[in-house]
Amino acid sequence: MLKVILPAPKLIHPFGVAARELRVHNRPLFLLQRDLLEKYTTREIELQPGEHLPQRREEMLVYRNNLFFDRGYIDTFIMMARKTGRACRAAFHAEAPAFREHALPLSTSYTSAGNIYFADLWYYPRGPVADARPMLINMEPSELGYYHVPTYMADQSGDLVFQVPIRSLLAIDSWVHIFIADVVFGVFATGLRFEKRLKEDLGFKIKVLGKALYEGRQVLECSELVKIGKDCVIDPKAIIHGPTIIGDGVTIGAGSVVENCIIGDNVNISQDCQIMLSVVGDGTFLPFKSALFMTTVMDNSMVAQNTCLQMCVIGKNTFIGAGSTFTDYNLIPAPIRAMDGNNELKNSNRPVIGGCVGHNCRIGAGMIIYPARTIESDVVLAASNERRVIDKNIYFKDSDHHKLRLGHLHMTPYHQKEESW
Known part of the structure; x- marks a missing residue:
């Protein structure tokens, strides 16, 4: 599959560099993107500002280089897009909790169409076309509180909470999005995926408990x-x-x-x-x-x-x-x-x-x-x-x-x- 990278030249305040150069999960964003797509793509083209998509009749993945996505999201997007056999574009419903709470605020990269927001990630089975259908992927968020505080600092429950997704896509438009990608969609999501696997995979649970007993340590x-x-x-x-x-x-x-x-x-x-x-x-x-x-x-x-x-x-x-x-x-x-x-x-x-x-x-x-x-x-x-x-x-x-x-x-x-x- 051909990978086409669209530029996002806008500099992120206060760093003064483009999003692709910033570190997410302790990796430059462009390297994180490259490694996650390595198993799908064999060639790549990085476009300059104003340059048009190559008109080629072949399978193609196109994305903006300010996008953060994790393994769970990109695997699901490509799998579902290939099943449709049609051109697809990543999209979110306006009321999707993780998108509404964390990705949409302070952003400038999404394109709105009613209650749908489109991200700059496309799949083309046979080259670029104009009618890419929206691909809405469930990020499977869970509401997690990170500490209990007096109600005057939070909502009526007195908890400060995040909508933590199992799979993530996020445009890096602001420094706050680095925080979201690293913490909410990063270390929090890693912990959530571990807990989910521990509950659902008996073999994994036995493996973890066995390793803890063998090493004489607590599970964590x-x-x-x-x-x-x-x-x-x-x-x-x-x-x-x-x-x-x-x-x-x-x-x-x-x-x-x-x-x-x-x-x-x-x-x-x-x-x-x-x-x-x-x-x-x-x-x-x-x-x-x-x-x-x-x-x-x-x-x-x-x-x-x-x-x-x-x-x-x-x-x-x-x-x-x-x-x-x-x-x-x-x-x-x-x-x-x-x-x-x-x-x-x-x-x-x-x-x-x-x-x-x-x-x-x-x-x-x-x-x-x-x-x-x-x-x-x-x-x-x-x-x-x-x-x-x-x-x-x-x-x-x-x-x-x-x-x-x-x-x-x-x-x-x-x-x-x-x-x-």
Whole structure:
């Protein structure tokens, strides 16, 4: 099958790069797409902006390169599309819970037609045609609460909940969609699929229990749920619960707790760190008592000691200073607004959400960042009496390095044309 990749050149704020370059599940999005489609496609064409689809009479899969999809979704889409023998386009019903709650808010990539929203994923059995039929795939969501809170922070039940799907498709138009792809459609969905398989597959259940008994561990700690790479050094006093994937060359210190995470290669997690429902990129350093909850940290970044990140997205090569706190909840019950795909502030549809820091940033110690605030790539923020609370989005022009005597020493690869601010 021929694979045709459509460009999504719009840059994602605050990173300043296209979605295909951002890391999802600790992989660049374009590599994640390529690996999931490897068993179906033998050739590929990557179109340039404005270039038309190749007019070839052959089986073809066409998709936009800002789409995140998992194995369950793409396998089901191709299988069902092939059964129809007709041209098909991925679609969602407006009331589908996971799509309505998590994919649609802040998005700009979907095309609406009444109660149906179309995504940029097509299957053509004999080349491109105009009348592709909508392919509505049940994402099989389950409502999962992640902690119990007072009712003034949530709905009448007092729970903050996600609609977690078994299979996922999501257009990455906003930094919030990285959070959704990694956490809601990522580590949460992995846990849900494990629980579902444990209930439905007796052989798998016996295998997991047998492995736990053989290793003398609790079920969540056994090697069936905790996958550890090569050359890792893990202190016996560290606690690791699955489903968790740990890469090669990882160090985890005494007293650290890792629960339901994706940990990349060459990550250093020092003593007494708390990492839950998070994705940690290759080469990341977490000094003692760092805390990540439902947070993405991309490759080669550092989150210093006594810093707490909740429901945040942190870019690559970024430093977050000691004792900083990213808040995630408006004390006054006003909707939390975040940047959408057009760089406009819109309702995030999230009662609780943290902030986002771009690539190559340097954030000083003791900062307090309000919910859903963003800090653009290449920014330096030095803690001072005038600036310790970040209550608005910070852009490159606001960076403190512009007014520092040695500010020229700070490299700004994402704003090379603007170094003269």
